[in-house]
Amino acid sequence: MASGIRDKVAILGMGCTKFGERWESSAQNLMVEAFEECIKDAGIEKKEIQAAYLGTHFDEVNVSKAATPLSLTLRLPFIPVTRTENFCATATEAFRAACYAVASGAYDIVLALGVEKLKDTGYGGLPDINSVDSFMTGSNSTAPGGFAQLATAYSRVWGLPMDKIKDAIAHVSAKSHANGALNPKAHLRKVISEEQIKAAPMIAYPLGLFDCCGVSDGSAAAIVTTPEIAKSLKPNQDLIKVKSIQVIASSGEEQGFNTWDGAHFATARVCADKVYGEAGIKDPRNEISMSEVHDCFSITEFVTVEDLGLSPKGGAYEDVMSGRFDLNGESPCQVDGGLKCFGHPIGASGLRMIYAMYEQLLDRVPEERKVKNARLGLTHNLGGTPAWNVCAVSVIGRD
Amino acid sequence: MIGICSYSGYIPRYRLNRKLIFGAMGWMNPATIGNARGEKAVANFDEDSITLAVSAGRAALKDVDPATVEVLYFASTTLPYKERLNAGIMGPAIGLKDQVRAADFTASLKCGTTALLAALDGVKDGDSKKVLVASADCRLGKPGSPQEMIFGDAAAAVVVGGENVVAEFKGSYSVTYDFGDHFRGANSKYDNQWEDRWIRDLGLDQFIPEAVTGLLEKTGLQITDFSKVIYPCIYPAARKGIAKKLGITPEMDQDNLQMEVGESGTPHSLVMLAKALEDANPGDKLMVISFGSGCDALCFEVTEQIGKLNNRNALSTALAEKAELDNYNKMLVWRDIMPADFGKRKEVDHWTRFSAMWRNRKLMLALEGGKCSKCGTAQMPAQDICVNPECDASHTQEPYSFAGKTGHVLSFTGDNLAASVNPPAIYGQIEFEGGGKFMFDFTDCSLDDVVTEMPVKMSFRRKYYDEKRDISGYFWKAVPVKEGK
Numbered sequence: 001m002a003s004g005i006r007d008k009v010a011i012l013g014m015g016c017t018k019f020g021e022r023w024e025s026s027a028q029n030l031m032v033e034a035f036e037e038c039i040k041d042a043g044i045e046k047k048e049i050q051a052a053y054l055g056t057h058f059d060e061v062n063v064s065k066a067a068t069p070l071s072l073t074l075r076l077p078f079i080p081v082t083r084t085e086n087f088c089a090t091a092t093e094a095f096r097a098a099c100y101a102v103a104s105g106a107y108d109i110v111l112a113l114g115v116e117k118l119k120d121t122g123y124g125g126l127p128d129i130n131s132v133d134s135f136m137t138g139s140n141s142t143a144p145g146g147f148a149q150l151a152t153a154y155s156r157v158w159g160l161p162m163d164k165i166k167d168a169i170a171h172v173s174a175k176s177h178a179n180g181a182l183n184p185k186a187h188l189r190k191v192i193s194e195e196q197i198k199a200a201p202m203i204a205y206p207l208g209l210f211d212c213c214g215v216s217d218g219s220a221a222a223i224v225t226t227p228e229i230a231k232s233l234k235p236n237q238d239l240i241k242v243k244s245i246q247v248i249a250s251s252g253e254e255q256g257f258n259t260w261d262g263a264h265f266a267t268a269r270v271c272a273d274k275v276y277g278e279a280g281i282k283d284p285r286n287e288i289s290m291s292e293v294h295d296c297f298s299i300t301e302f303v304t305v306e307d308l309g310l311s312p313k314g315g316a317y318e319d320v321m322s323g324r325f326d327l328n329g330e331s332p333c334q335v336d337g338g339l340k341c342f343g344h345p346i347g348a349s350g351l352r353m354i355y356a357m358y359e360q361l362l363d364r365v366p367e368e369r370k371v372k373n374a375r376l377g378l379t380h381n382l383g384g385t386p387a388w389n390v391c392a393v394s395v396i397g398r399d
Numbered sequence: 400m401i402g403i404c405s406y407s408g409y410i411p412r413y414r415l416n417r418k419l420i421f422g423a424m425g426w427m428n429p430a431t432i433g434n435a436r437g438e439k440a441v442a443n444f445d446e447d448s449i450t451l452a453v454s455a456g457r458a459a460l461k462d463v464d465p466a467t468v469e470v471l472y473f474a475s476t477t478l479p480y481k482e483r484l485n486a487g488i489m490g491p492a493i494g495l496k497d498q499v500r501a502a503d504f505t506a507s508l509k510c511g512t513t514a515l516l517a518a519l520d521g522v523k524d525g526d527s528k529k530v531l532v533a534s535a536d537c538r539l540g541k542p543g544s545p546q547e548m549i550f551g552d553a554a555a556a557v558v559v560g561g562e563n564v565v566a567e568f569k570g571s572y573s574v575t576y577d578f579g580d581h582f583r584g585a586n587s588k589y590d591n592q593w594e595d596r597w598i599r600d601l602g603l604d605q606f607i608p609e610a611v612t613g614l615l616e617k618t619g620l621q622i623t624d625f626s627k628v629i630y631p632c633i634y635p636a637a638r639k640g641i642a643k644k645l646g647i648t649p650e651m652d653q654d655n656l657q658m659e660v661g662e663s664g665t666p667h668s669l670v671m672l673a674k675a676l677e678d679a680n681p682g683d684k685l686m687v688i689s690f691g692s693g694c695d696a697l698c699f700e701v702t703e704q705i706g707k708l709n710n711r712n713a714l715s716t717a718l719a720e721k722a723e724l725d726n727y728n729k730m731l732v733w734r735d736i737m738p739a740d741f742g743k744r745k746e747v748d749h750w751t752r753f754s755a756m757w758r759n760r761k762l763m764l765a766l767e768g769g770k771c772s773k774c775g776t777a778q779m780p781a782q783d784i785c786v787n788p789e790c791d792a793s794h795t796q797e798p799y800s801f802a803g804k805t806g807h808v809l810s811f812t813g814d815n816l817a818a819s820v821n822p823p824a825i826y827g828q829i830e831f832e833g834g835g836k837f838m839f840d841f842t843d844c845s846l847d848d849v850v851t852e853m854p855v856k857m858s859f860r861r862k863y864y865d866e867k868r869d870i871s872g873y874f875w876k877a878v879p880v881k882e883g884k
Contacts, residue, residue, distance in 0.1 A: 121743070122743045123742055123743035123744050124816070125744070125816050127747075128744065128747045132752055132755050133755075133759075135749050135751075136755065136756060136759055136762075136763055136862075136872070136874065137759070137762060137763060137780070137874055138838070139824075139826035139838050139839060139840045140814075140817045140818070140819055140824045140826065140840055141814060141817060141824070141826055141838070142814055142816040142817045144812075144814065144816055145812045145813075145814030145816070145817060145824065145826065146812075148812035148814070149810035149811060149812050149827055149828060150810070151812075152810045152811050152812065152827070152851050153809060153810035153828070153851065155851070156809075156810070156851040156852065201815075202813075202815055202823075203814075203815055203816055204812045204813065204814040204815065204816060204823070205812050205813040205814075205823070205846060206812075207812075251788060252782075252786055253786060253787075253788050255836060255837070255838070256778050256779065256786035256835075256836055256837075257776065257778070257786045257787055257788070257836070258830060258834055258835075258836060260836075261809075262809045262810040262828050263810075387828065387838060
């Protein structure tokens with residue numbers, strides 16, 4: 001009987017680049033930047049890394065396929081290196097693979113590194129990912145349009161008027177901007193008011209410009225090991241252990257079968273249940289100290305807090321408007337500014353989120369953006385569209 | 400008895416007031432003020448002759464079992480493909496079986512009636528097999544030209560057979576001349592024409608009477624036997640002259656829809672015929688004349704059967720379901736007359752993979768998904784394993800078409816980021832009555848028209864145009880149906 005990986009893996013070190021329009025930096029430069037911080041934090045030498053996983057998504061505009069972009073860039077000394085790719089869960093997948101490699105006993109010290117260089121396309125938004133099938137029969141759609149439909153569907157299902165949804169998602173973005181403004185590694189560092197958010201140009205109804213996350217370059221990395229090794233290497237530091245990581249992919253039921261209402265993520269609900277089971281969390285609404293929810297768009301965060309059990313079903317509006325997810329609220333969300341302010345270099349985001357939890361759990365952040373008494377941090381990725389996607393959720397914690 | 404078993408006309412949704420054209424381009428050619436009255440029908444950005452004819456063809460088959468159609472003729476001078484049978488693209492979209500004889504008729508504005516005559520030649524009294532003739536054109540005049548104002552986009556379709564005939568075919572008479580009134584070379588985008596006076600005085604004023612007289616002699620009928628005489632001619636003075644010469648009274652003169660649609664080219668006689676048939680009574684005789692490199696003249700007599708048609712007024716319905724195109728430049732951009740900046744995203748190159756398209760032809764052209772023979776779940780696309788998680792059966796999908804199904808809007812958006820020639824790109828999730836769900840582009844609507852749960856009908860449209868390789872690709876879109884329609 002599988003027992004999961006709860007408390008079998010510890011994070012030895014992490015690194016995260018400044019996210020943003022890194023016109024002067026290649027993907028390779030970014031990988032080195034994240035890795036240098038990570039290995040310094042881990043306090044080990046490169047030759048002690050026994051295996052590595054690279055997360056990167058858009059090989060078309062980025063670093064090309066396979067493991068070699070990482071092994072060649074870091075000059076890893078002939079060790080096993082594997083590329084993971086799973087839409088927006090790509091970096092979390094690299095982290096999961098690294099954790100599984102340690103938990104299985106195959107290796108003691110493993111690197112997970114995610115990177116994405118998005119700002120070489122020449123246009124805003126994400127590059128097109130039309131497959132042969134979607135080219136023939138897919139809509140002329142973009143990421144914001146796919147997620148924007150959550151709003152019209154949510155309005156239909158819960159009877160919440162569109163103007164109230166617009167109010168709530170404006171609060172979601174304003175909160176993230178307030179947090180991002182405090183974070184030197186964030187891409188977008190301006191405080192934006194709810195009025196400005198609601199008055200912004202429409203991207204995909206009802207999402208305006210500030211309902212959409214940034215498009216950025218960035219990289220983040222983690223070195224994981226066993227709790228025993230971590231304790232021996234860092235006897236004077238809190239142990240940050242992995243409580244659970246789960247990834248769930250759509251079966252196609254949501255898109256093709258008539259039970260899905262278009263207003264929630266079926267994958268996220270299953271994924272959350274599995275994560276809480278593995279991590280032994282009974283009451284996520286009150287047990288999770290803080291979260292990084294995949295806020296590619298404000299409406300995604302709004303809907304997802306319900307799917308993750310951080311809000312009751314149909315209760316997101318009340319929780320959002322009451323400030324529950326604000327930095328000083330009961331359940332701070334996007335404590336570093338989120339995708340909203342970091343932007344979303346696909347292959348790096350999951351690890352960037354874990355980095356945000358990690359630095360909070362180790363009390364490494366300045367007072368102004370500190371989450372008090374943080375013990376459990378949740379990260380969530382959602383890749384694809386509401387109708388078919390992959391969802392990743394992880395929980396890390398301090399003993 | 401052989402003749403017409405059903406008919407339809409289709410006019411695209413948008414109408415451009417000709418005064419807008421004159422306002423934009425009249426400075427170049429002030430004489431076009433003479434044509435600056437009424438509206439012209441403008442195909443939507445995702446319509447072309449194929450899709451217009453599919454819309455007309457599907458409407459004409461509401462009263463005829465598509466399985467009985469064994470021949471499909473498509474008539475147009477604006478064929479999207481010179482090589483690749485245009486009618487071959489249309490057949491599955493109209494709902495026809497693969498076992499049909501299909502051909503494109505082209506190169507003359509009279510080829511619509513020529514296709515109809517070929518169809519009539521191919522059926523016998525009592526025959527249960529049917530021939531579908533569909534015709535459409537989207538002819539372009541250069542900005543500032545008279546043709547730009549005169550032309551309009553339209554389609555018509557006629558089903559011909561030997562039983563359940565609503566208008567009996569009584570005879571025809573044809574003349575063919577190499578008459579270069581209008582011409583386009585193999586690579587011309589825009590219409591060219593010779594002098595109006597010559598077209599009028601030598602062409603229309605001589606060929607039409609010649610064809611009419613020939614038909615009357617052949618059938619032994621008098622012009623006064625006809626309740627309607629149907630012929631395209633955009634010159635009001637010439638119409639008067641022809642009417643006087645032939646004895647066509649104002650009551651007999653079928654309106655040419657110049658104020659509502661414009662001169663639609665190949666389908667025009669059949670569009671006018673559809674209008675005449677909507678208003679006709681049993682016993683009425685109709686004469687249909689086409690004009691283009693000569694004339695065809697055809698005689699029909701309406702039967703009692705016409706009262707049994709359920710879908711008699713498709714043309715009038717399409718005429719009524721109009722929306723104003725309030726911007727002349729939109730037409731120029733939609734027709735790729737004026738270059739516009741669609742953004743870098745539009746420059747991303749996508750290949751049309753014909754081998755993949757072949758495998759998916761039923762889905763793409765006929766909007767065919769599957770229905771599970773075990774659990775009965777309708778689904779799209781049809782995959783090897785049933786989408787119903789409780790069923791999960793393998794290899795149980797039976798063909799199931801969504802083309803005629805009503806859907807409802809589950810969710811939607813209007814996307815300004817997507818590269819579109821008609822932003823915002825409106826699309827959303829559609830749930831079909833009877834089961835099945837898919838995300839479709841929406842068309843023939845504005846974002847303000849759309850609300851969740853509203854019904855949609857499906858329409859065959861041009862999905863993309865690949866300029867680099869001159870490829871038109873097709874799929875289905877959802878058309879929101881407003882309340883009261």
